[in-house]
Amino acid sequence: MEILGLFNYWAVIFLMMSGLYIIIAHDNLVKKLIGINIFQTSIFILFISLGKVSGGTAPVLTESAQLYSSPLPHVLILTAIVVGISTTALGLAIIIRIYKAFGTIEDNEIQQEL
Amino acid sequence: MSSGNLILIALIIPLAATVLIALANKLPNLREAITLLSAVALIIVVYSILPLVLDGNSPGLLLFEIFPGLEIYFELEPLGMLFACIASLLWLINSIYSIGYMRGNNESNQTRFYIFFAIAIFSTIGVAFAGNLVTLFIFYEVLTLSTYPLVTHKGTQDAIHGGRVYLGILLSTSICFFLSAIIWTNVLADTTDFKTGGILNHVNDNSIILLLLLLYAYGIGKAALMPMHKWLPAAMVAPTPVSALLHAVAVVKAGVFSIVKIVSYIFSPALLSDIIELNFLLYLSGATIIIASIIALKSDNLKRRLAYSTISQLSYVIMATAILVPISIMGAAMHILAHAFGKITLFFAAGSIYTASGKTKVSELDGIGRAMPWTMGAFAIGSLSMIGVPPTAGFLSKWFILQGAFTIESWFAVTVIVISTLLNAAYFLPIVYMAFFKEAKSHNTISNGEAPLPIVLALCFTALMTIVLFLYPVYAMQILTLLTGNVS
Amino acid sequence: MLSNHLPILQVVIPLIFAPVCVILRNGTLSWVLASLVSCITFIIACLLLTSVSGGNNITYALGGWVAPAGIEYHVDLLTAYMLLIINAVAAVVVIAARESMASEIASDRLYLFYAAFLLNLTGLLGVVMTGDAFNLFVFIEIASLSSYAMISISRDRRCLYAAFKYLILGTIGASFILISVGLLYAVTGTLNIFDLSDRLGNVENTNTVITALIFFTIGIAIKAAIFPLHLWLPDAYTYSPVIVSTFLAGTTTKVFIYALIRFIYSLFGYEFSFNQLVLNDLLMILACGAVLYGSIQAIRQDSIKRLLAYSSIAQIGYMVLGISIATELGLAASLAHVFNHAVIKVALFLSVACIIYRYNTEMISQLHGISKFMPYTSACFLFGGLSLIGIPLTAGFTSKWLLIQASFSAGYWSLVIIIVFSSILSILYVWKVVEAAYFKTPAVELSNNNTQNAPRLLYIALFIFVLANLYFGTETSVNIGFAKDIAYGLVN
Known part of the structure; x- marks a missing residue:
C-alpha cells in the first residue's frame, strides 16, 4: 500500500525520465525543448505534492484553519513556472534563428554543417 | 652604506642597464658604453660587499613578503659571494667580447641581445644572493626565460627548435620537480631559508630525504645531470657570447651552484652522509661524466664538443658535492670557479675562430694556430685547465675532489676522475696539436689572421686568469675556507 | 540611511537599468548606462567588502520580512570577495566593450546585448x-x-x-x-541556507538529504562545467562574441564554484559532505580528469578562444581540486584560484579581443609573427600566459x-x-601561441596596413588586467589574504 500511496512521486519520476529521454533521444530541437518542459513539469508536481497535507485546507481568509496545506511550494512553483516559460521562449527564439541560419532544426543535420 | 642597500644596488644595476640599453636603441656606441659601464659598476659593488663576507658576516635583506612563508629574501654566504664575483667579473669580459663578436658577425637585433643579457645577469646575481629556496627558484626561472630569446637569437628554424628543447626541459623539470621539492621542504620544515647545518635534520624518514634529494638533483635541470642534459647541446645554436657566458658560466653554474647550496644548507652533508646507503647522486654524476666525455670525443662540431665537455665538468661539481665531506665541497666550489674561467676561454676561442674564418668543425682546424696564435694559445691553456694540469686552476679543484674521494675511500669516484682525465686529454689535446703542428689543407684557405681586437683581449684575459688562479689562490681559498667552516 | 540598503542596491540597480537599455534602443547610450551601472555596483561591492572585512557580517531582510520567513541577503567575507571579483571584471570588461561589440554584432542589436549583460550581472550578484x-x-x-541570449547574439x-x-x-x-x-x-x-543548516543536523542521514546533495552537486557540476559535464563550455566560449567570452570566463563558472562551496560548507556541512558521504573523493577524481583532459585538449586547438576555453576547464579542475582536498589550506587555495583565474583569463581573452578586432581571426595558424604588428598585445598575452602556467611573481x-x-x-x-x-601541459599550449606570435615568419595578410588597431579602451582594460596579474603575484593581501581568512571562517 505504501508504494501506491506515493503514486504522485511515481508520476514525478515517470515524467522526469520521459523528459530526459526525449531530450537525449530526439534530434529535433523543438522536441528537445518539449522534453525540457515535461522534465520541469515533473519538478513542479514534486513541489506541489510536498505542500499537500491530506484533509488540509487552504489558509486563505480564515483565522481558524487548524490543518492547512503549506502555501509556500505553490508560490515557489509560480516563480519556477515563470522561469520555465522564459526558458521555453528563449529556446524557441533561438530555434527560429537556427532555422533561418541553417535551414533545418535537426540536430544531426546542423552538426554536419558546423 | 649598509650592506642591505649594497645587495639591492647590485640587483638594480643590471636591471637599470636594461632600461638604458632599450632607450639607447638607435645609438650602438652609447648602448655598448652603457653595458660596459654597468658591468664595471656591478663589479665595484659586488667586490665592495666581498670584505664583509670575508669577515664572516652574512648580511641579509628582506625585500618583501608575497604571503607568510613566501618571502623574497637575500642573504650572503661564501658560496653565493663566490658565484656573484665570478658572474659580475665575467659579465664585463664577456661584454667586451660580445661587442667584437656581434659587430664582427653583423648580427641582427643587437639591442634585444644586450637587454636580455643584462636581465640574465640580474637573475644570476639574484640566484647567487638568494637567502631562501623561493627566491632562488624565482630568479632561476627568470634566468631560464630571459635566456630563451638569446638562444633563439638567430630566428632560424634550427634556433627555434633548439629554443624549444631548451625551454621545454628547463621549465618542465623546474616546475615538475624543483618546485614540488621546494614546497615539500616548506611543508616539512616550515621554512625554506638556507641555514648552516640544514633545516631538515628533524625529519626521521630517510626515504623522504632521499626522494627530496632526487627531486632536487633532477629538478635543477640547469645542472645537466643525465638524462636532463639535452638542453645544453640544443642551446649551442645561440651566438657564441651567449654560449660562453650563459651556457658555460651563468646558467649551468646557477644549476650546480643551487645543488651545492641545497646540499650544504638545506640538507647538510652530515645528515646525508649518515643516512645515505647507496649514494645514487655519486653514481649518477659519475656516469654522466664518463658518458658525456665519450660523446664529446665523437663530436666534430667544436661547440658541441665543448657543450658535452661542460656537461661532464658540471657533474664533477655534483660528484664532489655527493662525496659529502668538507674538502670535496670546497673542491666543488673551486671547480665552479676554475671551470668558469677555463670554459669561457674555450668558448671565446671557438667564437673567435668562427668570426675570423667561419669554421665550426674540429676537422677543419688544421694549422689554424699559425694564423691565430693568441686564440689557439688561450685555447691550449683552457684545455689544460679542463684536463687538470698545472699550472692551471683546474688542477686545484681536481686535487681537492680527489682528496675528498680518498677520505671516504670511494674508489668509484677516483676511477671516474682518472678515466675522465684521460678522456679530456683525448678530446682536447688533438685540437691543440692539429692547430699548431699540422699543415693547413690546401683547398681550405686559412683566414685572415686573428679575430677583432676586443675578442682577442677578452680571451687572453680569461686564459691569464686561469693561470693566476693557480698561482695566487689566496682570496679564493679564503672564501672556500669559510664555506668549509659552514658545512662541516 | 542609504548605506544600510547597500546589499539590495547591489542587486537591484542592474536589474532596474536592464529594461531601461531596451527602452533607450540605442547602442551607445546603453553602453554608457551599462558602464555607469557596473561602476556603481563595483563601488558598492568595495564598500561592502570594507564593512565586512572586520569580521562582522551583514544580513539584510528583504521588504522587512525577517528570515526564515522572508528572503534574507547575507554578506560575509566570502560573499564580498566574490562580489569584488564579479564587479571588477564586469566594470572593466563592459567599459572596454563598445567598439569590439560594435564590430562583432549587428548595430541594431547592441542595446539588447547591454540589457542582457546587466541582467546577467544581476543574476550573478544575486546568486552570491x-x-x-x-x-x-x-x-x-x-x-x-x-548568458544564453548573450552567446546567441x-x-x-x-x-x-x-x-x-x-x-x-x-x-x-x-x-x-x-x-x-x-x-x-x-x-x-525552510529555505534559508543558514536556517537549513541548523535544521539538517537532526535529519542528516536520511535518504532525502543525501539525494538532495547528489542532485545539487550534479546540477552545479553542469553549470560550473566540471568535467565530464563541461560539454557546453568550449562551443559557448568559441562562437560567442569575444567580449562575452571574456565576461563569462571571468565570472560565470566562478559563481557556481562559489555556490558549491557555500552549499558544502554553510549548508550541508563539511562533516556530512566529506567525512560521511566522501563527496571529496568524487570531486577529486572529476577534478583530476578535468585538469588533464582540459590541458590535453587545449594543446590540440588552433583557435585561441577554444584553447582558452579548454584551459578554463582545466583551471576549474584546479578550483575543484582545492575543495576536494578538504582542508582549510585546500579551500584557501581554491578560493585564491577563483580570484587569480579571473584575473588571468580576462587578461588573456582581452588580448584575443584586441587581435580579433584588428584581424578578425583567432586562428593560431593565421597569426604567425603577430608580435611584429601588435607588440603590446602579444606581450600582454605572454604575461597572461606566464601567469596561467604559474611562473613566480605572477598571480x-x-x-x-x-x-x-x-x-x-x-x-x-x-595530486602533486x-x-x-598539467603545468607542463599548460606550458605547451601557452607556448604554442607565443611561439607562433614571436618566432614564426609573419603571415602576409597581417602586414596589410588598412587594418584598424584595437580601440584605446580595450587596450587600457587589457593593461589593467595584465598589471593586476603582476600586482597580485607580489602583493597578495587581497587574493591570498582574504582567501585564507574565508577558509578559516568556513572550516571553523
Whole structure:
C-alpha cells in the first residue's frame, strides 16, 4: 500500500525520465525543448505534492484553519513556472534563428554543417 | 652604506642597464658604453660587499613578503659571494667580447641581445644572493626565460627548435620537480631559508630525504645531470657570447651552484652522509661524466664538443658535492670557479675562430694556430685547465675532489676522475696539436689572421686568469675556507 | 540611511537599468548606462567588502520580512570577495566593450546585448548575495538565461547552436538544483541556507538529504562545467562574441564554484559532505580528469578562444581540486584560484579581443609573427600566459603554490604529480601561441596596413588586467589574504 500511496512521486519520476529521454533521444530541437518542459513539469508536481497535507485546507481568509496545506511550494512553483516559460521562449527564439541560419532544426543535420 | 642597500644596488644595476640599453636603441656606441659601464659598476659593488663576507658576516635583506612563508629574501654566504664575483667579473669580459663578436658577425637585433643579457645577469646575481629556496627558484626561472630569446637569437628554424628543447626541459623539470621539492621542504620544515647545518635534520624518514634529494638533483635541470642534459647541446645554436657566458658560466653554474647550496644548507652533508646507503647522486654524476666525455670525443662540431665537455665538468661539481665531506665541497666550489674561467676561454676561442674564418668543425682546424696564435694559445691553456694540469686552476679543484674521494675511500669516484682525465686529454689535446703542428689543407684557405681586437683581449684575459688562479689562490681559498667552516 | 540598503542596491540597480537599455534602443547610450551601472555596483561591492572585512557580517531582510520567513541577503567575507571579483571584471570588461561589440554584432542589436549583460550581472550578484536556497535558483536562471541570449547574439551562426546546447544542458542543471532545493524543503520546511543548516543536523542521514546533495552537486557540476559535464563550455566560449567570452570566463563558472562551496560548507556541512558521504573523493577524481583532459585538449586547438576555453576547464579542475582536498589550506587555495583565474583569463581573452578586432581571426595558424604588428598585445598575452602556467611573481604562481602545499600537507602525493604534470601541459599550449606570435615568419595578410588597431579602451582594460596579474603575484593581501581568512571562517 505504501508504494501506491506515493503514486504522485511515481508520476514525478515517470515524467522526469520521459523528459530526459526525449531530450537525449530526439534530434529535433523543438522536441528537445518539449522534453525540457515535461522534465520541469515533473519538478513542479514534486513541489506541489510536498505542500499537500491530506484533509488540509487552504489558509486563505480564515483565522481558524487548524490543518492547512503549506502555501509556500505553490508560490515557489509560480516563480519556477515563470522561469520555465522564459526558458521555453528563449529556446524557441533561438530555434527560429537556427532555422533561418541553417535551414533545418535537426540536430544531426546542423552538426554536419558546423 | 649598509650592506642591505649594497645587495639591492647590485640587483638594480643590471636591471637599470636594461632600461638604458632599450632607450639607447638607435645609438650602438652609447648602448655598448652603457653595458660596459654597468658591468664595471656591478663589479665595484659586488667586490665592495666581498670584505664583509670575508669577515664572516652574512648580511641579509628582506625585500618583501608575497604571503607568510613566501618571502623574497637575500642573504650572503661564501658560496653565493663566490658565484656573484665570478658572474659580475665575467659579465664585463664577456661584454667586451660580445661587442667584437656581434659587430664582427653583423648580427641582427643587437639591442634585444644586450637587454636580455643584462636581465640574465640580474637573475644570476639574484640566484647567487638568494637567502631562501623561493627566491632562488624565482630568479632561476627568470634566468631560464630571459635566456630563451638569446638562444633563439638567430630566428632560424634550427634556433627555434633548439629554443624549444631548451625551454621545454628547463621549465618542465623546474616546475615538475624543483618546485614540488621546494614546497615539500616548506611543508616539512616550515621554512625554506638556507641555514648552516640544514633545516631538515628533524625529519626521521630517510626515504623522504632521499626522494627530496632526487627531486632536487633532477629538478635543477640547469645542472645537466643525465638524462636532463639535452638542453645544453640544443642551446649551442645561440651566438657564441651567449654560449660562453650563459651556457658555460651563468646558467649551468646557477644549476650546480643551487645543488651545492641545497646540499650544504638545506640538507647538510652530515645528515646525508649518515643516512645515505647507496649514494645514487655519486653514481649518477659519475656516469654522466664518463658518458658525456665519450660523446664529446665523437663530436666534430667544436661547440658541441665543448657543450658535452661542460656537461661532464658540471657533474664533477655534483660528484664532489655527493662525496659529502668538507674538502670535496670546497673542491666543488673551486671547480665552479676554475671551470668558469677555463670554459669561457674555450668558448671565446671557438667564437673567435668562427668570426675570423667561419669554421665550426674540429676537422677543419688544421694549422689554424699559425694564423691565430693568441686564440689557439688561450685555447691550449683552457684545455689544460679542463684536463687538470698545472699550472692551471683546474688542477686545484681536481686535487681537492680527489682528496675528498680518498677520505671516504670511494674508489668509484677516483676511477671516474682518472678515466675522465684521460678522456679530456683525448678530446682536447688533438685540437691543440692539429692547430699548431699540422699543415693547413690546401683547398681550405686559412683566414685572415686573428679575430677583432676586443675578442682577442677578452680571451687572453680569461686564459691569464686561469693561470693566476693557480698561482695566487689566496682570496679564493679564503672564501672556500669559510664555506668549509659552514658545512662541516 | 542609504548605506544600510547597500546589499539590495547591489542587486537591484542592474536589474532596474536592464529594461531601461531596451527602452533607450540605442547602442551607445546603453553602453554608457551599462558602464555607469557596473561602476556603481563595483563601488558598492568595495564598500561592502570594507564593512565586512572586520569580521562582522551583514544580513539584510528583504521588504522587512525577517528570515526564515522572508528572503534574507547575507554578506560575509566570502560573499564580498566574490562580489569584488564579479564587479571588477564586469566594470572593466563592459567599459572596454563598445567598439569590439560594435564590430562583432549587428548595430541594431547592441542595446539588447547591454540589457542582457546587466541582467546577467544581476543574476550573478544575486546568486552570491542571497541567503535563500530557492532565491538562489531564481538568480541562477536569470544569469543563465541572459548568458544564453548573450552567446546567441553573435553574427557567426554557429553561436546559435552553441547557445541552444548550453540552454538545454543549463536548464537540466538548474532543474537538478531545483529538485535539490525541493527535497531540502521537504525535510526541513525552510529555505534559508543558514536556517537549513541548523535544521539538517537532526535529519542528516536520511535518504532525502543525501539525494538532495547528489542532485545539487550534479546540477552545479553542469553549470560550473566540471568535467565530464563541461560539454557546453568550449562551443559557448568559441562562437560567442569575444567580449562575452571574456565576461563569462571571468565570472560565470566562478559563481557556481562559489555556490558549491557555500552549499558544502554553510549548508550541508563539511562533516556530512566529506567525512560521511566522501563527496571529496568524487570531486577529486572529476577534478583530476578535468585538469588533464582540459590541458590535453587545449594543446590540440588552433583557435585561441577554444584553447582558452579548454584551459578554463582545466583551471576549474584546479578550483575543484582545492575543495576536494578538504582542508582549510585546500579551500584557501581554491578560493585564491577563483580570484587569480579571473584575473588571468580576462587578461588573456582581452588580448584575443584586441587581435580579433584588428584581424578578425583567432586562428593560431593565421597569426604567425603577430608580435611584429601588435607588440603590446602579444606581450600582454605572454604575461597572461606566464601567469596561467604559474611562473613566480605572477598571480597564477601564488594559488598554485598554495594548492601544491595543501596537497603535500594532506598527504596526497598523486595530486602533486597531476598538478605539476598539467603545468607542463599548460606550458605547451601557452607556448604554442607565443611561439607562433614571436618566432614564426609573419603571415602576409597581417602586414596589410588598412587594418584598424584595437580601440584605446580595450587596450587600457587589457593593461589593467595584465598589471593586476603582476600586482597580485607580489602583493597578495587581497587574493591570498582574504582567501585564507574565508577558509578559516568556513572550516571553523
